[in-house]
Amino acid sequence: MIRNLRAPLAVTAAVLALAACSSGGTTAGTVTSGSASAPQGDGTLTLGTVLPQTGSLAYLGPPMFGGVDLARKEINEAGGVLGKPVAKFDTDSGDTTTNIASQSVDKLLTQKVDAIVGAASSSVSESIIDKITRAKVVQFSPANTSDKFTTIKDDGLYFRTAPPDKLQGRVLGDLVVADGNDTIGILAMQDSYGSGLADQVTKTAEEGGGKVVERVDYDPKAADFSADVAKIKAANPKGIVLIGFEETSKVVQELVKQGLTSDRHKWYMVDGNMSNTNFVKAPKGTLDGVKGTLPGAEAPGAFQERLLQVNPEITEYTYAAESYDAVTLLALAAEAAKSDAGPAIAGKLVEVSKGGTKCTGFKECVDLVRAGTDIDYDGVSGPVDFNDVGDPSVATIGVYQYGANNKFNAAKAIEYRRGNIDG
Template sequence: MRAIPLKSLASLAVLGLLATGCGQGLLGGGDSGDQAAKKDGPILLGMLIPQSGSEAAIGPYMSNAAQLAVDEINAKGGVLGRQLELKTADDACDAQSAAAGANKLVTEEVDLSVGGYCSGATLPTLPIFGKANIPMIIPAANSQELVDQKLKHVFLINGTGSQQAMAAEKWITKQGAKSVALMHDNTSYSKDIAVRTQTLLEVPGGAEPVITEAVTPKESDYSANITNVLDKKPDFVYWTGYFQEGGLIARQLRQAGYKGSIMVGDGSVSPKLMEIAGAEAAEGVYATMTQTPDTLEGAEGWIAAYKKKYNADPGPYSNQAYDAVRLAAEAVTKAGGTDGAKVIAALEAIDGFPMFSGPLKFTPEHTLASGGFQILVVKGDKFALQDALK
């Protein structure tokens, strides 16, 4: 079947959102079922996000957008006659902190999890939520390792690492690159994308992956890594880690005289990358990324609602976090309550639910049927759409 163009999917999603009052027409009212008769308190949604550490800038985008969805749903009568309540916990983009945060949310008796940004921090939470029979709708974390666990309670609404690698290979090839340096930080998410991209590039006649360089996160100087990379004379460098290191690597590559193309993965799509790299080094840096608020056609009303509530622009993964809450509410509605097994079955049966990424249908692996990756580019002080990779 021919793929639907990305812009068409985004437009369909926005139309669907408008037609259902941002999803509320699907959620308010209906038969409360046995579960609501037993429990008429709020439905608790747990959200693990980085509130401290190097990725803390992302946390507010996700929690603010999730709370916006909660407030909109509650204003329309809630779900099955019950209000939603969002509980957040800090994972600090760290496995140990994430496990502690997940246990805290389990203790608070959340009904569903709608968080997960860093894949390495999200992985150890899977068995914690699974043991408690809590379905997980993961809005951002997307390492293929999450999928490879084959856990029935885990659903990803961001494109996977394999889908991101395919988008990277397609753009690198489209740019006519001859020699490619891949750089990662040895975390599950970053290494997965780098290795998968390398494999895709290893075909006769294509761009040659000349080095795959691992760096140590949270360093201030990557000159030794830069030297290793530049010794291979690449004309394209793809960094698959987070913005803290990505900004430094972009700056130090340019300071070392590198003139070729630089691209970063979705974990580096943040205004912080430009701050760290500096305007000159960041200008023209590409990124593989799923939809962001300012690249979505027809999302102006939603962006205005976010800005009105928080007096700030929505950032990366805010639209995915918003959709995670809406999807959770839809699944609870279809399940007739918050029983974990019934909610999981409802999520598996979703077919065409309108989201910003397009009408939703999960694959048997509980991933998006289409990853929706696009290419962004730094222009001035922001990432702008470069290519929708139709």
């Protein structure tokens, strides 16, 4: 069954800074110029993907590959980039338990890619970013949300269409407290994604009057989660926040086994485990009333239909729009730079994302670029509008709720725009 994902019913505006203050090094979006070793490009925009075909986020692979493939198809149908079709090589990112991503990057670099789309996992991206940026190749993730990437040293070659975790963490923390949970338990996978998001949820919830009475950062590859859940049970919180990937289905089983069911304690999930496929084997009603958050804007029905023309077997749409926009922005930046070289593309990504004539879709936007017009690409995932460190400065966080069938639909969306607080 195809879910109707990301259809916000209400929008609340808020102001928030997306760029954390930093010192030293070169951070995302700030391109180092004048390098004698900077590649010149060969006239063909060649993309590589490092996206999950296996591992704990494999369920996100089809929508992300679908978004990439749809964008490339539409770009090439519009005449390609720099007069040539966009080339592409796909590889697997695996997860943090393997070395697959590093091997994939090695393969892509031998294939002379100009930009790499991926990874989905923040921890996986952390493990490969140095190798990619040292090669003067752009890394563009549709799904990395770790706050670390805002200030990571990358020679200005790292970008993302997904907003940082501090946004999702703030929305989720506010949601938990607003639902009347003055005591909160957190079960978070122990990595940069899980621990970072748990930190922000804790900060926001406690600023709002809640109290995190127990937090467990667990090994996602553990064979058994009974001891972790027992710690939460001993604290008896009203609300339980689950931050993880596909192993959450096992955590849910243990919660139910120990009597911490969603009708007795309010459960909350995040983008890493919000899925309509991971819980299909759970008894009906297991997730009834469970809420969660997903970064990103609406993925319209028309976009979903176009995706299904590329891959009719897609049933998940999470990060499909962000993947589509990543490829489209890379193509537009290459046109604006009149070069397929990684540093040249990176130097134009901020420019094509904001401040000029608004346009949507590659064909409309590239015609303006070729006419010498400064453009502002508005994507399927939202306005994007990169700030100086490669983060989207306009972001939407969707709030979703599961029904008795263990599937979820949108409840509302909360939009954030960069304000005057940059500390």
